[in-house]
Amino acid sequence: MNTLPEHVRPVPLEKAYRLLNHGPTVLVSAADGARRNVMAAAWSMPVDFNPPKVAVVIDGATFTRELIEASGELVLSVPCRESAEMTMQVGTVGARDLTEDKFSRFGIATFAGSKVSAPLIRDCVAWLACQVLPHPGNEQAHDLFLATVVAAYADERVFTDGHWHFETAPEALRTLHYVAGGHFYAIGDPLVVRTDGLPG
Amino acid sequence: MNTLPEHVRPVPLEKAYRLLNHGPTVLVSAADGARRNVMAAAWSMPVDFNPPKVAVVIDGATFTRELIEASGELVLSVPCRESAEMTMQVGTVGARDLTEDKFSRFGIATFAGSKVSAPLIRDCVAWLACQVLPHPGNEQAHDLFLATVVAAYADERVFTDGHWHFETAPEALRTLHYVAGGHFYAIGDPLVVRTDGLPG
Numbered sequence: 001m002n003t004l005p006e007h008v009r010p011v012p013l014e015k016a017y018r019l020l021n022h023g024p025t026v027l028v029s030a031a032d033g034a035r036r037n038v039m040a041a042a043w044s045m046p047v048d049f050n051p052p053k054v055a056v057v058i059d060g061a062t063f064t065r066e067l068i069e070a071s072g073e074l075v076l077s078v079p080c081r082e083s084a085e086m087t088m089q090v091g092t093v094g095a096r097d098l099t100e101d102k103f104s105r106f107g108i109a110t111f112a113g114s115k116v117s118a119p120l121i122r123d124c125v126a127w128l129a130c131q132v133l134p135h136p137g138n139e140q141a142h143d144l145f146l147a148t149v150v151a152a153y154a155d156e157r158v159f160t161d162g163h164w165h166f167e168t169a170p171e172a173l174r175t176l177h178y179v180a181g182g183h184f185y186a187i188g189d190p191l192v193v194r195t196d197g198l199p200g
Numbered sequence: 201m202n203t204l205p206e207h208v209r210p211v212p213l214e215k216a217y218r219l220l221n222h223g224p225t226v227l228v229s230a231a232d233g234a235r236r237n238v239m240a241a242a243w244s245m246p247v248d249f250n251p252p253k254v255a256v257v258i259d260g261a262t263f264t265r266e267l268i269e270a271s272g273e274l275v276l277s278v279p280c281r282e283s284a285e286m287t288m289q290v291g292t293v294g295a296r297d298l299t300e301d302k303f304s305r306f307g308i309a310t311f312a313g314s315k316v317s318a319p320l321i322r323d324c325v326a327w328l329a330c331q332v333l334p335h336p337g338n339e340q341a342h343d344l345f346l347a348t349v350v351a352a353y354a355d356e357r358v359f360t361d362g363h364w365h366f367e368t369a370p371e372a373l374r375t376l377h378y379v380a381g382g383h384f385y386a387i388g389d390p391l392v393v394r395t396d397g398l399p400g
Contacts (some may be wrong), residue, residue, distance in 0.1 A: 185222055
């Protein structure tokens with residue numbers, strides 16, 4: 001059994017979709033033996049509730065893609081304001097342009113989850129460990145990967161009992177929503193729409 | 201040539217991905233002849249830049265799905281704080297449980313775009329008119345639809361020159377990011393990460 005970092009708690013699989021439901025930018029990490037990498041991806045989403053499944057677009061030229069195809073696994077880590085610079089670094093610099101791996105180059109700390117060997121990225125607020133559901137047609141034509149979530153975690157300071165609590169957590173823990181050219185928006189204020197008054 | 205509503209401007213297709221890149225919840229509308237419907241979907245994302253393509257999950261039991269399969273077209277409209285109640289209404293009530301269509305029932309105004317016959321939803325801030333790329337395997341196994349964006353529009357008060365400007369627009373125009381159970385977050389503050397200082 002792993003010892004998880006402080007504040008990191010398992011999330012029940014049936015609630016895992018909620019970690020991505022509001023559309024955050026993610027980090028995608030993968031490992032194949034001693035080879036490992038991490039990149040940023042703005043294009044991911046849930047595709048099923050239970051068992052939870054996700055979709056993510058991973059460019060065919062990336063080293064992360066090579067590792068995912070070799071291992072059949074990937075991890076989505078959800079970065080936040082405090083990891084915005086790291087998100088741009090791993091999203092802008094290609095592993096093949098470096099002489100050391102991105103973790104060493106950018107001082108990125110990781111931890112181990114259960115079920116998959118790919119590293120989970122520290123200084124994030126949620127994590128989804130996934131096994132790829134092979135769909136060669138999607139992968140080749142659209143760089144689109146489907147995967148089953150086999151373990152999920154969140155930072156208890158900002159996600160508990162199946163709900164995000166950005167409004168009562170430190171600002172640094174708000175998720176990032178990328179637009180382009182280094183421009184992000186952080187997630188903002190909560191809004192509750194009562195459903196019991198809906199006309200039937 | 202259509203006359204677009206006040207503040208609605210065409211978006212160049214190569215910038216259309218930016219309308220969804222930050223992960224907003226969307227409305228999905230479709231029409232087949234005189235039959236038309238609209239539903240909410242939290243699960244959509246871009247999958248390509250140019251030509252722009254999107255992915256969206258559409259439950260097999262919905263009337264919207266039937267109309268999409270009949271017409272090969274769909275429209276994604278991006279709602280905002282001022283359309284939060286309507287988003288919950290069309291996301292909670294099924295068309296088949298109503299004796300009139302949702303547009304009449306909930307007083308939803310629409311307008312016409314070019315290229316597709318499905319209605320664009322008023323009181324939203326961005327619109328993507330799409331033609332379905334048939335992938336029967338994805339549709340049947342995962343309720344996952346891929347589509348090419350053939351026309352795009354945005355409200356010039358909040359999206360101009362290829363960029364969102366939530367911070368200088370009325371609060372009512374901030375996009376919605378759904379979690380569960382009527383709980384949304386609005387998009388928040390901008391964050392710019394300089395890339396020119398990145399280690400190479």
